[in-house]
Amino acid sequence: MSGIGKKKLILPIVLLLGFILAGVGGYYYINHLLSKSIKLENIEIDDKAALKLNVFEQISKKNGITEWKLKASSATLLKDRNKALLKDVDIFFYTDQNTQVHLTAATGEFDTQTHDMTFSQQVVVQYQQYTLTSETLHYAKKMHIIRSDSEVTVDDKDSIIKADTMEIALNQDLIILKGHVEGQFSEKNQKSNLL
The missing domain is CATH 1.20.5 (Single alpha-helices involved in coiled-coils or other helix-helix interfaces)
Known part of the structure; x- marks a missing residue:
C-alpha cells in the first residue's frame, strides 16, 4: 500500500x-x-387544594339557553369543600332578553355543585350604559340574580347613584336598589328629560 x-x-x-x-x-x-x-428548594405545597388549573372556563345553559360564560386566569379546586377559588374573573351573564351583563373581579369563589358565585376585590359590572361597582357581589344561579349586600355605586356618565344594597334580576332585565339610596344628576341629563 x-x-x-x-x-x-x-x-x-x-x-x-x-x-x-x-x-x-x-x-x-x-x-x-x-x-x-x-435538591429541590422553595416548593410550596397547598394541602387544601385537590387541583390547580391555570385557565378555567365554564358555560352554564338552562333549557339550551346560555345563562353565563365564565373565564378565570386560574382556579384552585378545594379538597374538602365543593369550591373553586378563582383569580382574574371575567364573566358574561345573559338576561331573558339576551342583554349581556359583563362582570370582572380580582377574585371569586365558585360553588361546583350549585354554581352560585361570590366575587370580591375590584368588582365592576357593565350593564347596558351603567357601570356598577361594589366590594362584593353574589350570584344565585337558581334565581338567576346578582346581588350586593354592601354599598353599590351605579354610574352612567351623567349621574351617580349610591345604595346600601342592590339586586339585578336577570330574568326580568331589572336593577333594584335598596336601603339608603342617593344620587347626583347632571343638569344636562335633567334638561334632556324635560324636552
Missing part, C-alpha cells in the same frame, strides 16, 4: 476512534449527572 493510501485509511480510523471516545465520555458524564441527588 502506498503512503497516500495509508493516509486515507488512517484518517477515518482516527475520526472513528475520536467519536467512540467522545461518546463513551459523554455517557459517563451524563450518567454521573443523573446519579447525583437533586
